[in-house]
Amino acid sequence: MHPNRNFRNIEIEKKYQLLIEKVFGSLIFAHSEGILVSHVPFLLDESCEFLEMHLVRSNPILRHLDTPKDVVFTVQGPDAYISPDWYGVPDQVPTWNYVAVHIRGRLERLPQEEIRGVLERLSAVTEARLEPKKPWTIDKMTPEVFDKMTRQIVPVKLTIAKIEKDGETKPDMSGTWKLSQNKPDDVRHAAIEGLATSNIGTEIEWMRRLMRELDE
Numbered sequence: 149m150h151p152n153r154n155f156r157n158i159e160i161e162k163k164y165q166l167l168i169e170k171v172f173g174s175l176i177f178a179h180s181e182g183i184l185v186s187h188v189p190f191l192l193d194e195s196c197e198f199l200e201m202h203l204v205r206s207n208p209i210l211r212h213l214d215t216p217k218d219v220v221f222t223v224q225g226p227d228a229y230i231s232p233d234w235y236g237v238p239d240q241v242p243t244w245n246y247v248a249v250h251i252r253g254r255l256e257r258l259p260q261e262e263i264r265g266v267l268e269r270l271s272a273v274t275e276a277r278l279e280p281k282k283p284w285t286i287d288k289m290t291p292e293v294f295d296k297m298t299r300q301i302v303p304v305k306l307t308i309a310k311i312e313k314d315g316e317t318k319p320d321m322s323g324t325w326k327l328s329q330n331k332p333d334d335v336r337h338a339a340i341e342g343l344a345t346s347n348i349g350t351e352i353e354w355m356r357r358l359m360r361e362l363d364e
Contacts (some may be wrong), residue, residue: 150324152326153344154330155324155326155329156324156325157268158323162325163323167192167223171191173344174223175203175220175255176221177209177219177220181339188202188203189270189274190306191269191270198306199221199253200214200270202263202318203301205300205302213304216256218253219253220252221251223248223249223349223352224248225246225248225249225358226350227244227245227350228343228346228349231328231346233342235339236338244349245327245328246322247323247358248323250320250323252320253307255306255307256304257304258303260303263298264286268286272285272331281341340356340360343355343356
């Protein structure tokens with residue numbers, strides 16, 4: 149996470165919202181032989197206490213999940229290069245704005261019979277975003293083909309760890325919302341306008357929206 153606290157004072161609700169919107173992240177697992185990383189879709193449970201996901205059966209992380217293991221899970225939102233020319237003030241340098249959440253927790257393997265429920269919940273959320281397209285469902289598959297394909301993936305659950313902070317028990321989640329909030333409002337607004345002409349980054353319109361929301 150960014151060391152500047154101006155970018156880290158983020159309400160927990162905003163962190164949850166990023167997880168709900170993004171549904172894709174990076175699973176990081178360290179063990180005695182090194183570090184393993186997997187990029188996977190996921191779903192934040194309604195309780196906001198755990199993430200559901202699945203791994204391909206050949207994923208080396210699964211070889212270590214005979215018991216639950218500590219992991220880090222990262223989710224990145226929009227990011228964008230910020231040119232100093234956009235600010236309209238002297239003595240500025242290039243930078244990169246971005247939004248990200250880091251989660252610490254325990255990853256465990258779930259019984260194989262739970263794979264259908266995990267897939268149904270994840271696909272329901274993502275397919276709903278494709279309206280007015282009629283949602284894809286598992287029922288569209290031949291049962292034999294579905295069973296064959298799902299034998300190749302394994303359901304897992306990441307329970308978000310808890311920490312004691314400021315006298316409260318909170319989820320072990322850190323976040324960075326680097327949105328030029330360290331700049332005067334007029335300078336930040338100029339950067340927002342500059343981004344309208346840029347293609348350096350990802351989901352730039354989402355980035356512009358988040359930067360504008362600082363005025364609310």
